[in-house]
Amino acid sequence: MAAPALPMKPGKVGVEEAAETVHRIRITLSSKNVKNLEKVCADLIKGAKDKRLKVKGPVRMPTKVMRITTRKSPCGEGTNTWDGFELRVHKRVIDLHSPSEVVKQITSITIEPGVEVEVTIADV
Amino acid sequence: MGQKINPLGFRLGITQNHRSYWFAKPKKYSKVFEEDKKIRDCIELYVQKHIKNSSNYGGIARVEIKRKTDLIQVEIYTGFPALLVESRGQGIEQLKLNVQNILSSGDRRLRMTLIEIAKPYGEPNILAEYIALQLESRVAFRRTMKKAIELAKKGNIKGIKIQIAGRLNGAEIARVEWAREGRVPLQTIRARINYCYYAAQTIYGVLGIKVWIFQDEE
Numbered sequence: 001m002a003a004p005a006l007p008m009k010p011g012k013v014g015v016e017e018a019a020e021t022v023h024r025i026r027i028t029l030s031s032k033n034v035k036n037l038e039k040v041c042a043d044l045i046k047g048a049k050d051k052r053l054k055v056k057g058p059v060r061m062p063t064k065v066m067r068i069t070t071r072k073s074p075c076g077e078g079t080n081t082w083d084g085f086e087l088r089v090h091k092r093v094i095d096l097h098s099p100s101e102v103v104k105q106i107t108s109i110t111i112e113p114g115v116e117v118e119v120t121i122a123d124v
Numbered sequence: 125m126g127q128k129i130n131p132l133g134f135r136l137g138i139t140q141n142h143r144s145y146w147f148a149k150p151k152k153y154s155k156v157f158e159e160d161k162k163i164r165d166c167i168e169l170y171v172q173k174h175i176k177n178s179s180n181y182g183g184i185a186r187v188e189i190k191r192k193t194d195l196i197q198v199e200i201y202t203g204f205p206a207l208l209v210e211s212r213g214q215g216i217e218q219l220k221l222n223v224q225n226i227l228s229s230g231d232r233r234l235r236m237t238l239i240e241i242a243k244p245y246g247e248p249n250i251l252a253e254y255i256a257l258q259l260e261s262r263v264a265f266r267r268t269m270k271k272a273i274e275l276a277k278k279g280n281i282k283g284i285k286i287q288i289a290g291r292l293n294g295a296e297i298a299r300v301e302w303a304r305e306g307r308v309p310l311q312t313i314r315a316r317i318n319y320c321y322y323a324a325q326t327i328y329g330v331l332g333i334k335v336w337i338f339q340d341e342e
Contacts, residue, residue: 031147066150089147113190113197116147 024122025103027094029058031115034090040117041092043110048096051106056095064089131310131319131336139316139342146191160189162226163198170219171208181257183207185247198223198236203244243279248320248335251276255286255333256324265292265331269303276337283308283338290331298329308338315341 027044031037041058048055066087073081096103100121107117132140148156164187171182183204190197200216202208208216220236227234244250251272258268269286276284283306291298309315316339324331 030149111192113192114145114147116149117193 021099022097023100025096025098025100026120026122027096027103027107028118028120029092029094029115030118031090032088033114036112036115037090037092040110040112040115041094044094044106047106047109048094048098051098051102053096053098053102058092058094061091061093064091128310131317135313135317138313141188143186144189146189148191156191159227163187163189163223166223166226167198167200167219170222180207181250181253183244183250183253185241185244185249194232196227196232196234198234199239200236201239201241201247203241203247203250205238205240208238245272245275246279246281246337246339248318248337249322251286251337252320252322252333252335255288255335256322256331259288259324259331259333260326262294262326265301266303269301272335273303273305277305281337281339282306283336285336287334288331289334291326291328292331294326294328306338308336310336312341 029037029040029044031040045055045057066089068085068087070083070085071080072083103119107119111117136142144160146156167184167187168182171184183202185201185203188199188201190199200208208219216236216238220234223236224234241247241250245254254275255268255272258271259265265288269288272286273284283304285302285304285308287300287302289298289300292301308317310317318337318339320335322333322335324333
């Protein structure tokens with residue numbers, strides 16, 4: 001078996017390579033950058049619709065904001081000024097009903113740097 | 125007196141792109157970050173060992189790292205690609221091998237490209253390296269600054285500022301000197317300003333060189 005390009009977590013039953021078994025596939029996209037993320041989402045959904053799969057549209061999870069607040073000063077002297085750095089993680093979830101090979105095809109086309117794609121397969 | 129924020133960081137969302145562009149979940153973030161640093165150090169080391177000598181400087185403006193799921197793309201922006209590609213065909217193969225050895229898990233492909241910059245002296249990194257080289261060979265600093273500004277003006281830039289700090293001309297008392305040409309609006313966020321800090325090691329100590337280059341607005 002060729003190693004898949006994406007990290008795949010197998011469902012309860014082993015994943016079958018037979019073309020016709022339809023799996024419930026959940027694609028989770030995370031990124032720091034909304035524009036790229038939305039673009040990859042749109043591409044994925046377009047790709048899935050072209051192959052006429054059942055798609056549950058991008059569900060936007062709440063944005064996680066990781067804040068780091070540090071004193072600006074290297075010493076304790078001066079007005080207490082603080083830097084507030086943030087890292088915003090945006091997450092989108094797309095559900096598909098399709099055989100796994102088709103999904104591999106779609107996801108391998110549309111990868112942009114900075115967007116992490118995770119595919120989970122749960123058998124129907 | 126106030127202190128100035130690093131103009132690169134100030135403009136990160138607008139007019140300035142991230143030099144490392146990837147996403148990692150919080151658990152793996154530190155490892156990926158460390159790897160990035162190792163890649164950059166490896167490239168720097170390679171340049172230092174093979175290319176830098178008293179008459180040459182590395183000429184690398186920046187290293188951009190983009191990561192996709194199984195592909196690491198390293199783009200080296202250099203002003204003098206001929207220096208990095210030593211023997212024909214061999215070129216960056218050695219560099220690529222070095223970097224690949226550093227990357228821990230080998231199941232990711234590495235793609236390294238050299239991108240040539242049209243006007244190398246329009247990049248502050250290369251200009252700062254040039255100044256450092258001159259200062260280390262004990263050229264008078266004011267002449268160096270003027271010459272550097274001349275070199276930079278050959279490209280199309282709208283303003284340049286160079287600041288050198290430390291024991292200038294070997295003086296006992298350190299001071300800060302700067303020269304400016306054109307305008308360098310640090311407060312304007314939409315101004316595309318490139319900045320670099322470089323340390324020149326002289327026999328009297330370290331001279332800090334800061335170069336700001338104002339390219340264009342937006």
